[in-house]
Amino acid sequence: MKVTVIGMWGGFPKVDEPCSGYLIEHNEEKVLLDCGSGVAVKIGKYMDVNTLRHIVVSHSHYDHASDIGVMMFSRLVNTITEKTDVVLTIYEPYNEISSQHPESVKFSEFKSYEEDSVLKIGDMSIRFLEMNHPVKTFAMKISTDDKTVVYTADGTISEELKEFSQGADLLITECSLYEWADGENTGHMNITDCIELVKDAGVKETILTHLPHYGEINDLLETAKQSGIENVQLAQPGLTIEV
Template sequence: MKWTVIGYWGAYPEKGEATSAYLLEQDGFQCLIDCGSGALSRLQRFVDVKGLDAVVLSHYHQDHIADIGVLQYSWLVQNSLHRTNDKLTIYGHGEDETGFSALTHQFTEGIAYQYDDTLEIGPFQFTFQRTTHPVPCFAIRISNGKQEIVYTADSSFDQKLVRFSSDADLLISECSFYHGQDAAKAGHMTSAQCGRLAASANVKQLLLTHLPHFGDRQDLVTEARQQFEGSIQLAYEGWTWQG
């Protein structure tokens, strides 16, 4: 199981980069987790857009889904050029009718998941946990039967996330604010809360993502390390974990 960071900024992308987007791979199966602004451009450094087998979305805020329309057009164009009729499956929650309905296009099909669903997607098993965020949003736990990855998506600190993340090999945690700031008001976490989540859940490794556009981001690692003694890293394009 391989996890590659494609985009990692919160809200909007820095120049030449992307917001939330991650590539999950195993045995030739390629799944995109979230598809934020700039994601399609950056994704093509790693895979062909028609090489994707599935997309899974955490929620419908633009920094997580802005390039879905662009991805749909890419499949339309490529199918036309190659005279194929391939379809891409996009999984998203059904609690936002407008957001979910946009997932189905000429060559993409939206499939709804619920918070208590277990989905078999390629070689992976996906489970979901509702997060604490201004709109319906779901953390995602991914297993290949040997390793476990948890992606918090967007959330303020919540004990349910501790249970959901328990003993994960890799925790990818949103880290939108620095210690001492009021992250909960916006439905996000601080660096220290990310560290606390990792420690309480007994995870092996912590990746900080959904990063802020201000401050010295190395301070996020320092602050998280006050709570968690395990491996902590900042996300960047191309960062890879392989179980």
């Protein structure tokens, strides 16, 4: 699998740096995990957006899902103008608002999922774990025959998440807070939580993402390395990893 970070900021984007969006490619298939603010502008740098068939959204917060609407209208216009004939399928946790979006825009369709769902996209399988977050949110495990990528989306650390992430070749984990901040009440992880998750799950490689807009974010990386984690880096737009 090839993993490309489209964007990685929590809450809101920076100039030329979107919120959450991660492109997963395997063989001929491409899947976009989350589509936050700014992702629709930048994804064209990494692929022909008219060929994208699948977007899997972890939850409905704007920094993970706000660009879904413009992606659907892009597909509408480009289908009418005969630039594509590919239907865009959007997978989201079911809620009344998200289920109505594709019904109002042709050439997109909505499919809901729950914790026990398994999505089959090409040779990839995607499984889910519900997270502790203010709205219904799911971590995702993307697997091929011999490789696994886990994306935590947003939520607090738990024994269930450690088990879900066990032995992953790549962990993309939210790291919203510095070690002195407690994320329990807001449904987020700090760097200390991330370190615990990486070590207890025994993952091989880690990307810290959903980064804070304050402080010195390189301190997050240094804290992780000082704890003994070596194969770790901060997410940044365009970062690509072959798993």
